[in-house]
Every structure is written in structure tokens, then in C-alpha cells.
Amino acid sequence: MTQKSPGLVELCKAKGRRITGQRKIIADVISSAHDHPDVPEIHRRAMRKDEKISLSTVYRTLKIFAEIGLIEQHSFEGGPFRVERAEGPHHDHLIDTTNGRVIEFRSEEIERLQTEIAEKLGYELTGHRLELYGRPKAK
């Protein structure tokens, strides 16, 4: 394993699922990823450990991890979804439109305003999606 995958597989087992070689690999790929890879990319990385692992298994495993709440699936600009380990404080994303790079940020203030707005409209906020798109400033 490139890096310890604290939880992912164990939590999966705790939910009554079996621990398989491919799940361990996919969990490791996600845990050691420092970016927001899409499915083909996760598959590619997983294949470096097991060249027989199938795309279907990647999709199925990701779905399970997502249902258990171990990962998050974001689909920026309506493109194919990208994945990241769900841990640490919530954050939103800024996408660099010149290269697709994803930058994370967190705004206590925006989060609060969102709840306020929903409230004012008579709703209880259950979720939200916030993406900023921009290009590096010339400087």
C-alpha cells in the first residue's frame, strides 16, 4: 500500500460488506490521492496495482463508498464526476478554467448565509453545491 487508508476499508466492512482485493486497492487510491480524480483516472491508478481490475468494479465500489459516506462525488461543469475522500471540515471548490485544477476553500460566512437564505424562504437547508470558476490573475 502506498499509504495507510485509515477507515475506508474497515468502515466498509463495518457496514457488512466484504473486504476484497479490489476494494483495498480502490480505497488506497482514493486515500492517497491529493487531487480530485475522475473515474477513468481512479481506474488507471488502480490498474497499476492490479491490471485486471474492471471499470465496473470501480464504479460499484465508489457508489458503495459514497453511500456509506466515505467519499464525495462532485461533478464540476456537468462533466464526469470526480471523487475525494470525505474527511475533515466541509469545503467548496474553485476550478481554474485554464487547466482544470481544483482549489479548495472554505467560507464560514457563505455557509452561514446559505442557511439564512434557505430559512428565509421557508426551507431547511439539507445540502448545497458551490463552485467558483476563474483564471489566475495576471499580477
Place this chain on the structure above:
Amino acid sequence: MTQKSPGLVELCKAKGRRITGQRKIIADVISSAHDHPDVPEIHRRAMRKDEKISLSTVYRTLKIFAEIGLIEQHSFEGGPFRVERAEGPHHDHLIDTTNGRVIEFRSEEIERLQTEIAEKLGYELTGHRLELYGRPKAK
């Protein structure tokens, strides 16, 4: 025409495109829509005026309208995109998760914070997407 379509078709023509019967119909469907219909729904409404209009033409026309900036395409929750006439001040959406209804809102404050955040990260904000999801408060 159910309702005057101020601009849509004319602006389309101004961009060098031809004014066709199906474009007039689609423009009218969009202009008189008070919701955020998806493509099948727009097609359905368009067929009430011309039962021969094809889904491809709807897709193609919407793409043109979007390129010219006459409409906006939002894809909530990764679902199929929904359309709305681009006019009036910018706004964001709150989706009622109990029935899919879309409620519009505008927050000067959030808009400003977004620009600030991008700036602080060294970016010039070129666009953003903000969606709130919630359920009606019991009250």
C-alpha cells in the same frame, strides 16, 4: 404565439442564423415558460405547436441560444440540464428536494464574497454555480 418572445428569435437572426419555424416555436416555449424545463419537456411543449419537430432540433437550437447567451442551462444534482431565458438580474436556485421545485433567490452578499474569495486565492472570478437543496420547514 402564446406570448411575445422579445429578442430570442431576432437576436438569433442578428447573429447571422436563419429564422425557422421550429426556432420560433422553441423560442416561444422558452419565453413563455415560468419554470425551468428540461429538454424532453421543452420538446413536448414544442410538439404542441408542431408535432413533427425533432428532439435533435431542440438540442441544436438550445445550444445556439446558449452560445449567443440568450438562455442558461443549469444541471441540478447532475441531472439532465434545465433551461431558462437569460434576462434580468443574475440569480441562484434553491431546489425543493421533496418535489424538485426550483425557487430563485439572489444574494448580493454571497455574490460579493465569491469574488473576494477568488481574488484572495489569486483568481479572477469568471463564473460560479450555487445551488441550495432543502425541504419545506414544518412550521
Place this chain on the structure above:
DNA sequence: TCGTTAATGCAAATTATTTGCAATAAGGGG
């Protein structure tokens, strides 16, 4: 009215993701 060329309709192609099914393997019980 014509001719040129954009636009349309329809079917086939794509892209992203899901699913059916037979073969394989996890892991609890013995």
C-alpha cells in the same frame, strides 16, 4: 423566382454510468 447553403429529421454514434449473469472468491461455521 432561383440558387446557395444553413437547418432539419432520423438513425446511428458517443459518453457516462448501470446492470444481467455466469464465474470467482470472502469469510463464518464446522
Place this chain on the structure above:
DNA sequence: CCCCTTATTGCAAATAATTTGCATTAACGA
């Protein structure tokens, strides 16, 4: 440690959403 049951996998085929190729039709300026 070995079995047996049953979840999981691989692969191909199925879906869902959107796009595209191509022959036919229709805009619209000359």
C-alpha cells in the same frame, strides 16, 4: 483448515443524455 453460502467481480450488453452524419428541405438575398 476446509466448505458452503452468498457477495463480488469481469465482461458484455443495456441505459440515459446528448451529439453527429447525411440526405432532404427550406431560408432568404440576388
